[in-house]
Amino acid sequence: MANSRIVVTTDGARLTVAPRGEIDHHSARSLRERIDSALYSARPEVLVLDLSHIDFMDSSGLGLLLGRYQRASEIGCEVRLMGCSARTKRILELAGADKLFKIEERA
Amino acid sequence: MEQFKAKNKENEKNKRALVNEMKVKMPAVSENESTARSVVNAFVAHYDPTVEELADIRCAVSEAVTNCVVHAYGGRGGVLYIGVKAYSDRSVKIEIRDKGRGIEDVKKAMEPLFTTDKSGERSGIGFAVMQSFSDSVKVRSVPGKGTCVTLIKKLASEE
Secondary structure (H helix, E strand, O other): OOOOOEEEEEEOOEEEEEEOEEEOHHHHHHHHHHHHHHHHHHOOOEEEEEOOOEEEEOHHHHHHHHHHHHHHHHOOOEEEEEOOOHHHHHHHHHOOHHHOOEEEOOO | OHHHHHHHHHHHHHHOOEEEEEEEEEEOOOOHHHHHHHHHHHHHHOOOOOHHHHHHHHHHHHHHHHHHHHHHOOOOOOEEEEEEEEEOOOEEEEEEEEOOOOOOOHHHHOOOOOOOOOOOOOOOOHHHHHHHHOOEEEEEEEOOOEEEEEEEEEOOOOO
8 A cells, every 4th residue: 555545634734644445564654754744744742543534553653653753752852552452452552552552432 | 191191193194184275386576465465364264263263364474474484484584385275173283384484592582571572563472372272382493594483273163
């Protein structure tokens, strides 16, 4: 998925990034660049990674989330996850990363 | 007693028959991570797996293939071999093989959170995901020669 679809919305100090489709090692590269670009230009207080529209994610997807957590932390931004599937939660738990992120449910 | 157990195991093994087989060869490039998932998905779908089982298999295959692309060939490409066998006892055996650099210490590589990546972009749980989403994971590797990851998934009975 070279042209990963991604929807970025800003609401005050809150930046929401919602990728679509599949997150694997291949697609993670372009997603990383696009999320970081949005993060560094908006410099929000809260970055929400909305995973509601993700059809597939493996541990490369988790790597993407952990990397964004690291980058956001460096600029004092909190990272929250939204719309995690049961499978995504299972992957987060395998790495103990479920304790790292605040997980929001979709309104 | 041990001899009896071994023989029984062998008999059990012989009771299952191979019902279908597929062999695929493709370049070990990142674009083919999704291709590999799709071809294995298409093969296994014939045996009426649950949605969850199919998703487990896709995820485990993706991890093994990504390891080939990233670690075995270091992103420089090479050949990735995938073999899938379906048996009469509803087990599916998936072999993902490369002729890359191999793994010096398989036990260490399989430890959760072990990663050689320093960028913070790799989670180090690839093998943990394979183990969690498969019934069995075996890794054979010879440094300088390559690695073969064998995943076994037992599909639930058809109802």
